[in-house]
Amino acid sequence: MNDQQLSGKWVGAYSYGADYGEPVKGKTVAFEMEITVVNGIIMGECTDGEATAHFKQPAIIEGSVNDQYISFIKCYPHYWQHEMEGPRFLPKLPSQQINYSGTFVNDRFEGEWEIVTTVMDAQGEAVAYKGVGSWFMKKK
Structure with missing residues (x-):
């Protein structure tokens, strides 16, 4: 795929892995991604179905694609994490980096x-x- 074919809107989902406790473990969350690819x-x-309600801005995506391999980092506007008591949002802390590869x-x-x-x-x-978890996305 070339840059032009990769640029545009993608839809997909991510799922939480077995290391997460109930009720998060195995949960699947839909997302939409708008990307531009240059060289x-x-x-x-x-934006995704879980975090969007808590943030005024979308998460930022930065990465690269080479042949069939893609790698990118997603950062939300600020820190949030699933914890034993539920999601925790800390607007004064920066987002963690979520590393995607596929x-x-x-x-x-x-x-x-x-x-x-x-x-x-x-x-x-x-x-x-x-x-950790799994994810997929396809061109819309």
Whole structure:
């Protein structure tokens, strides 16, 4: 696919992996992404059925595509994370980076996503939590 074919609106969904607790584990969330691709570099915006109600702006997409392989980072306007008590939104903290990677198969991109959140524990030690899941998207 060339840059022109890749640019435009894409629709898809992401799913939370087994590391997430109930009721998030396995949950699937629809999204729409508008991207522009120039010389394999991706820039764009993403809205999804879970986060859009909490943010006034869409998430930002930046990445690259090379042949059948795509890789991009999604950043929401500020921090939010699924925790045991439910979603936690902290407008004063920056968004974590959600790393997406995948390949073009059967007229769609599909792959995995990963997010790493680092926090300080009561002893002042950094503790990292990793969440993973799957995703797909197809040209609208």
